Amino acid sequence: MRKPIIHSWSFTSDQLNSYAWLEDVLTKEECDRIVKLNQSKIKTSKVGFHGDKVDKKIRNSYIKFISPDSSHKWLYKRLSGAILKLNKLYFNFDLTGLIEGIQYTNYKAEKGHYKKHVDCAFDGLVRKLSISVQLTDPTQYEGGDLILHHSHEGVTMKKNQGCVCAFPSYTLHEVTPVTKGERNSLVCWVNGPQFK
Numbered sequence: 001m002r003k004p005i006i007h008s009w010s011f012t013s014d015q016l017n018s019y020a021w022l023e024d025v026l027t028k029e030e031c032d033r034i035v036k037l038n039q040s041k042i043k044t045s046k047v048g049f050h051g052d053k054v055d056k057k058i059r060n061s062y063i064k065f066i067s068p069d070s071s072h073k074w075l076y077k078r079l080s081g082a083i084l085k086l087n088k089l090y091f092n093f094d095l096t097g098l099i100e101g102i103q104y105t106n107y108k109a110e111k112g113h114y115k116k117h118v119d120c121a122f123d124g125l126v127r128k129l130s131i132s133v134q135l136t137d138p139t140q141y142e143g144g145d146l147i148l149h150h151s152h153e154g155v156t157m158k159k160n161q162g163c164v165c166a167f168p169s170y171t172l173h174e175v176t177p178v179t180k181g182e183r184n185s186l187v188c189w190v191n192g193p194q195f196k
Contacts (some may be wrong), residue, residue, distance in 0.1 A: 032135075
């Protein structure tokens with residue numbers, strides 16, 4: 001029997017990871033302070049590439065955008081350091097910054113969720129990395145799992161309070177329904193030039 005002819009030869013192996021995380025980026029006290037500062041004036045979240053409609057069957061949560069003002073500048077610095085470290089170790093993307101700010105998100109039981117979606121908008125800013133920061137102690141709620149879908153089986157991200165999870169923004173993902181309590185998190189998208 002003849003051996004098959006191989007027609008390809010790779011110069012390098014792909015070192016891109018599907019996801020990564022850093023534990024204890026924020027302390028319990030810092031997480032609790034962020035929740036306390038941002039629970040007021042939260043709005044019902046929207047869906048669509050331009051966030052133009054409310055559809056609670058797809059996304060049922062409340063959000064508020066956090067600016068790098070005097071009360072949150074420390075948070076931007078802390079997250080920037082964690083993001084740059086994760087990117088250097090696991091992704092090596094060409095990044096420019098948090099152009100869209102940081103989103104505070106609140107999911108309430110019984111129906112708080114976000115169905116499968118990707119974070120890339122085809123006619124908007126180029127999002128390279130998606131970041132999720134767990135603010136709520138996981139013993140205080142049930143459900144609310146962040147699941148990444150790379151194949152037929154999803155991967156559930158860590159829920160430890162203060163943990164920062166990162167994954168490429170083109171990854172299909174979801175937040176399962178919160179069945180008890182509330183889940184609070186920070187979400188941001190790290191922008192950069194087009195992939196090439």
